[in-house]
Amino acid sequence: MKTTRRAFLKSSSSLIALPFLESFGFSRFASAASNALPASSAIAKRLIFLGIGYGVTKESWYPDINDTGKDFQLTSGLKPLEKFKDDITVIQNLEHANSRDGHSGSTFWLTGADRYAVPGQSFHNSVSVDQIAAEEFGKHTRYTSIQLDGGTGYNADGHGPGSSLSWNRQGKSLAALPTPVTFYHKLFSSEDMPLEQRQALLADERSALDTVLADATSIKKSLTKVDQDKLDEYFQSIREIETRIAKEKSWLHVPKKKPLDPVKEPGESLEGIRAVEAMYDLMLAAMQVDASRVFTYRMPNDALISSLGASITAHNMSHYAGGERTEVSEMRDQAHAKLIARFIEKLKATPEADGSTLFDHVALTWGSNLSKTHSLKNCPTLITGGGAGFQHGQHLVMDDKDTPLCNLWLSTLNGVGINSPSFGDSNGKIQELLTS
């Protein structure tokens, strides 16, 4: 097959839904699903991005910039990770030169885009790093990628515009699952419904799309070029749903698997720390059954703080000025570190077929575009997992104070086997991660 995703996207302004599905999408996914059945010999790589929105407590989270290398001292904000000090790396001096919005910790975190890059527009974004990987990894799994979102407070808990960390090739935000219980149902909901009925449901969804397309197509002709371009967003939305349906169809005959050590259905009202724990557990379960290999999570802020027994909001806290606000801010950082430590522990306790553990195949990044208050410099960055082949157990302070965060994204992509020559405004890879 010669068609590429790029070619498909280029032709996306001319819409022919049915032929596209039949010639391109459907058959590809059909073969993908059957390919996925026999476990491939090499163990799959997984990518996880955890966005925290508002940044960290500068004074107590970042290690001393003069204390670099292997023997660095963990700060109080990172202390709960002591046990896994050799498995984590903290990197300083990474930034997005194009980010300028001091209230958006997540909008451009995985993209590095310049919101003003397109003439005549006041907001623009580009594809996020996870989605580049998902284009490849997603071929083998039921879900191309999974986006989770727990941000609900003021300004989406400091995450900024968007509905998840993930942005597609058109620079549009991807939808996310809001709660652990919806995530659980997506992964494991029972399939008592007979196959034929499920097929009929999908066919019905397809027919609904065709029906509204009759309206879209008939009005498009009468519009000016500018308006047609705008209406294309609608077509694009429909097209993406069609792609998803085609994929679902090809997976219909593959039963949803449950992990050997099954997870319980999370409660409806989990919030804060409990919600994050549940999301981590479900990501773990999703990786065990290979439901998806790419995950992004916009983590809660207000709810997390409130589950720590404090009652100020994340935004108030980000303007910490000593006293209660600083205390709570530090508490929040430590809670995050504890949660990551717990996650690492579980990843390490999950064996893979070849005797290695899941941890060895995961590339996990935790951080934000915001470091503290409204500062976009020195984005807090903590990475772990063996998936990208990085050397861990270091505190890295990049010599260049303006090292593109996209260099890390590029290193991660290349590390997990996606051979992109560049990403965003990257100007190279982070060599220190590649050599010990």
Place this chain on the structure above:
Amino acid sequence: MNNLYTFILLACTPGLALAQSKPEEVTLQAILPERHFEILDNYCLSCHDSVEEEGGINLEDLSFEISSDIKTAETWQKVLAVLNEGEMPPKKKKQLTAQEKTDLLSDLSVEMVKARRILSDSGNKIVLRRLNRREYANTIEDLLGFVPDVSSLPPDSGTGNFDTIGANLFFSSDQFEQYRRTAENALRAILEIKQVEETLRLRGDPEVQFYRLHKDNLFENYEGKYNALRFLASDSKEAIVSVEKEGRLREKTKVVDEPMAIKKLRFQSTTQQSLDYVSRPENYTGASLIPLRSNIQTVDTPMVPASAFGSYTLRIRAASYKDQPEFRRYLEYGFIPKGSNNKEILGQFGVEGSIEEPSIVEIPLEHPPGRPGVYFVQHRDYKEKSARFTRNQKLFAENGIGVLPAVWVDFIEMEGQQTWPPAAHRFLVNTSQSELAPAKVKSAIFSFANEAFRGRPIAQEFLEALIGRYQNKLDEGVSAFDALVDAYALVLSSPSFLYMLEPAEEEGTTQLTDWELAVRLSYFLWSRPPDKELLALADKGKLSNPRVLSKQINRLLNDERSHQFIEAFTHQWLDMPRLDMFEFDAKYHPTFDESTRRSARQEVYSTIDYIIKNKLPLQTLLKADFAMLNDVLGLHYGITDRTSRITGPEFRPVAIPKDKPRGGMLGMAAVHIMGSDGQRTSPVERGVWVLRHLLNDPPPPAPANVPMLSRIEEISSARDLQKLHQEEPQCAQCHRKIDPIGYGLEHFDAAGLWRTEEVVKKFDGRTLIDEKVFEIQSEGQLPGGETFNDFYELRDAVAGGDKDFAKGFTEHLISYSLGRPFSFSDEQLAHEICESAAGQNNRIPAFIHALIQSKAFQTK
């Protein structure tokens, strides 16, 4: 594009006929003055010339016309950033003098903003607009007769522009499904509703539940102390205490040390509060309300069934304790949807009755169908738990009990009759016939779509597709009703419904049809579709007649539905999301809570509404001899209506004595709150707000990475803190304009209360460790150099800039109504609107009339 081109031509041709209405000089280029060549030469080019090009930056060949293209603008943005952050020139190299740096940064940041505006100029194009979330909800409301639940749709705000800007109203990958689901839920809620003939009467009596709550509090959690109390009440030196033995509670007598028992007993305020509660006889028939262990208890109605729909009355019988501060003698009311913990607060009211003679308050409600849940009342209180706790500790130390109740509730009741039949049932097709005639279904879908599409007929292809799908569903055994709902939901998820379509051959040259004009007009002033009257005029082709149009504009503005425009426009124009940005710390602002915040927001809206309806000049917003107040704000401000206390939640104009600082936006708590961080005032935020919204002289955006000035170490006044801004050139360049305006508002604390001194407290946790008092110095100056000695002179000076204010208002009005960012190509239009309004005493409707009657508004 045509307009833009003509405009450049006019602006560049001297002496052209525009003379009498020529806008202020506008250069459509952002150019950095050439005098800065020298700075580049002296400090930058040794590394960043065309030969060295260090870091890939060549400043030698970089155009000083920042707006020439995006790449040039980007490079200058980098220059601005490294100068702001102090990264360049490198530490060991020769540094700019403070003066040079201030001047360069000042020019560069201003031109940068201009360049961004030029480069993002859409050139008078109005991009196809999707209904935003507000408009979507209103449109469904007009169609189906109730406000649907739209919480799963994206909010369409947050990109820093109006939520009407077409270019920003995206359609994301799963949005189609969200629309379809939302529409289907709304349709089912109203079409599936069954008739209930009986009057709905749901009464909630709190006494049993609350009594039990307090009794449990005494018995279960504080059993030992309860027993100690019994001991103290008796003459015996032995107390009955319970001990756990073999997993069971047993009572046992034990000699107790009396002082110790008292201490233990006093230790917990909540025990005392519960004792106080059970000792009040009125709590046998109702419940007095206090936060118990910092939790706010609600008094609820029984569950409202899904079949409830229409107009109901919420009735509350309540009393207040007159020995408690007036501030606390209020009840808030609201709704909690079934299965949710989310309290939706709808409003508040003062409780006038006494325990001897409770009063009854009746509130009209519109209840949507298919929305089970409970209505509730609760006492007014701080949002922050820690604030409630701190206050309780303080009162406990004073009175030995803690917070005492200020309000008492006898019952809450919802009563009314279901509205039957719901108007939306006109869309139902009689399904009693065994076989639905296809023609009948076709005509049903046709008329539903016709209404949904605001009078525009459905495309034949779409109608056929819907009928085809309907027929298939029937063949598959789906019921006629379900198949019809499915078809309607697809109509409400189609582009003809979701977008405001304006078909045209060419961009920006075609006159709107009357029908399209009706749509633009009603979405501008009502945020909802045109009503029958507008559509009838459009049908006859009369709406575009300027006199007819003018009459309609007045009708729309005077209609109650214009509150949609007033609230949505004002909220975004004045950056009012800031009002919700910070929690207020009750340690500093004991009279600020959510009722105050809500009323402060409404003061702004109701003032604008009053000015529009009473044909007062726009500039009344800058200075006025009245303020729109309700009971909550009257109390907050300490203002009475002549001599009587302001009662009732509705806003009314109250004459302000000359020596009071209210009247006009600069005296509104909302403005002061937005310029604070929940603890202290921020002269910077206030100065920026005044520059941006009142003087129409917006400062460049704050550079993101300049370190915050540390305010942790020493205790200083808010004014002194700003002096740090003068020390660094990159701060001074803007702050010398900003901060002195903010000084003029220093008499207002963070919550908008007038103060004569600033008390700065330092806490370690909850313990006060230091406190200093500063005299307020409110003298300052405006960017033009005009000085003022106090708040009143500042207000007069700002009111003197009324033309700038009108220009800024007009720019925002254009952007909101045309759905595009205000750009240089709109300058002429703004100028004409201002001129026209100035001739009519600057009445707000005059601006709106001039805008709607303009070519820009009426072409596509």
